[in-house]
Amino acid sequence: MAHASSPAETEWWKSAVLYQIYPRSFQDSNGDGIGDLAGIAARLDHLVDLGVDAIWISPIFPSPMADFGYDVADYTGIDPRFGTLADFDALLAAAHARGLKLLLDFVPNHSSDQHPWFAESRASRDNPKRDWYIWRDAAPDGGPPNNWISDFGGPAWEWDAATGQYYSHAFLKEQPDLNWRNPDLRAAMMDVLRFWFDRGVDGFRIDVLWHMVKHADFIDNPVNPDYRPEMGEMHAVLQTHSTDQPEVHAIAAEMRAIADGYGARLLIGEIYLPVPRLMDYYGTADAPEVQLPFNFQLIDAPWDARSLARLIAEYEAALPPGGWPNWVLGNHDRPRSATKRGAAQARVAAMLLLTLRGTPTIYYGDEIGMTDTDIPPDKVQDPRELREPGLGLGRDPVRTPMPWDAGDGAGFTTGVPWLPISPDWRTRNVAAEDDDPASMLALHRALLALRRAYPALAMGDYVSVAAEGDILAYERRLGGExxxxxxxxxxxxxxxxxxxxxxxxILSTLPGALPDTVMLLHPDEGLICTL
Structure with a gap:
């Protein structure tokens, strides 16, 4: 099976490797235990040496931090914990000076309940911004308007006694949902994009894009016949009417039109949907939407060769004309690759991620093989875990500080880190792996160097190769390469x-001599070869 690439594909993001930074955990510059913008700026050379092309920074806007930045109180500012607008401008300039693009995290489904817009909205039923959020009367029994469930458990509705209505919140009650059916709200949020594009950012990752519009009639969601309590309460119903509504596509197309007006800008959509519905978010030739609807399949894929071969083939076949693929192994919400697959297979997974056709995203720390960190109950920060403890749904284990060296504070902070540092930080850190040719860091650098040296790895066609057993094989082709x-x-x-x-x-995931005749692969080994 082959899927051809257009000869005119010259957009920077198609050949790029993206790198996600969780700013609280990347580098602390002032000793308060929380990473910040100056810290990111101080570590840009690590990213250049690694070989990535762009960084995506999780939310840095002013926030009460009920959900650690995903509850935004001001869409055009910087939270003091991270720095100032001047610090952001300095970081952006420093990144651009090194040839790095910079993307921000846009959170359009909801704001913080501390946002001035919501303060006005809940002030009275006749306030001009009342309709900027989603308000509904109680059900006849006085309860919530329907059976929608928050992604963090419990009803997706909160009663406001002062005005006698419920407001919608797909996540925490401190995160009221914005009403994208209101034209004034929509215009205000589009202006947020323009604000940051005017400042020079290279794009956005759009948080929970598929959540942004709710069914106009607020119909009950169907009960999930396969629900089990260990799945988390949000899965008790199917989000048929509270997510993925047809009207969201016009909004995404408007965002894309704004981005295209600034030139080579990138929009990435966070969308957890089956592949056929995911494809809709590429848009159409007349109304393109996000260039990269995030493809999360590798995170939970069965880790066997035949399953992966089918998954890749089906995803490639599903892409619309002109649609560019993308791949990720993990992020700030999901278990780390080295935890799910073990250290040996995490190396193979890295080679898979960085040699498939499409734009890959590396999650900070995966380049040194970081694993999930057990968080003692008294150190838990994540509201997801605090609301439904014991189900393993907490996200703190994948958000722990980046270990830079073996010194006190792992080189991350001179203070007390906001989350515990991983217990193996004295041996698993950037400095320890820096000069070790057998390290995970060395492997990532080599893989990224090959993507630059061989255009077929970055932009070539994907062609599956027949294999049996535990072997997954494929070619990348471009011209005669x-x-x-x-x-x-x-x-x-x-x-x-x-x-x-x-x-x-030309490269193995394992140190040692490379084969030169019949290809004998060691256990847990991946190879890249020229033909």
Whole structure:
């Protein structure tokens, strides 16, 4: 199966590698235990040495931090914990000076309940901003207007005694949902995009894009017949009417039109939907939407070769004309790759991520093999865990500070870190891996260097190659350049017969000599070869 690439694909983000920074945990510059913008600026050279092309920074706007920045109180400011607008401008200039693009996290589904807009909205029923949020009368029994459930558990409605109505919140009650059906709210939020584009940002990752519009009639969601309590209460119903409504596409298209008006700008959509519905968020030729609807399939995919081969083929086949693929292994909400697959297979997974066709995103710390950190109950910060404890849904374990060296505070802070540092930080840190040719960091640098050296890895076609057992194999082709990727997803040695014409291994996920005849892969080994 082959999927051709257009010869005119010159947008920077198609050949780029993105890197997600969770700012609270990347680098603290002032000793308060919380990462900040000056800290990110101080570590840009690490990202240049790594070989990435763009950074995406999770929310840095003023916030009460009920959900650690995803409850925005001012869309055009910087939270003092992270710095100032001047610090942001300095970071942006420093990134651009190094050839790095910078993307921000846009949170359009909801604001903080401390946002001035919401203060006005809840002041009275006849306030001009009342309709900027979603207000509904109680059900006949006095309860919530419908059966919608918050993604953090409990009803997705909060009673406001002062005005005698409920307001909608898809997440915490401190995160009231914005009403995108109101034209004034819509215009105000589009102006937020313009504010940051005018400042020079290169794009946005759009938080929970598929949540932004609710059914106009607020119909009950269907009961989930497969619900089990360990899934989390949000899964007790199917979000048929509270998410993925048809009207969201016109909004995404308007965002894209604004971005395109600024030139080479990128929009990424956070969208957890089945692949056929995900494809709708690319938009159409006449009304394009986000360039990259995030493809999260690898995070939860069965880690066996045949399943992955089918997943990749089906995703490639589903892409609309002109649609560019993208891949991720983890993020600030999901378990880390090295935790899910173990240290050995995490190396193979990294080679998969960085050799598939499409734009990959690396989550901070994955380049050194960070794993989830157990958080003692008295150190838990995440409201997701605090609301439904014991289900393993908390996100703190994947948000712990980046270990830079073996010194006190792991080089992250001179103070007390906001979350515990991973217990192996004295041996698993950037400085320790920096000069180790067998380290995870060295592997990432080598993979990213190959993407620059071989255009086929960044922009070439994807062609599956027949393989059996635990072997996943495919080619990347561009012009006369052909590269073969062979991944052993198992714990036993595997023999792979390369295509006729010979091959030359150029990188293994394991240190040591490369094969030069029959391709014998060690357990948990991946190889990149030229053909």
């Amino acid at each position: 052909r590269l073969l990727i062979v991944l052993n997803l198992g714990a036993m040695p595997q023999t792979f017969i390369a295509p006729e014409g010979g091959f030359r291994p």
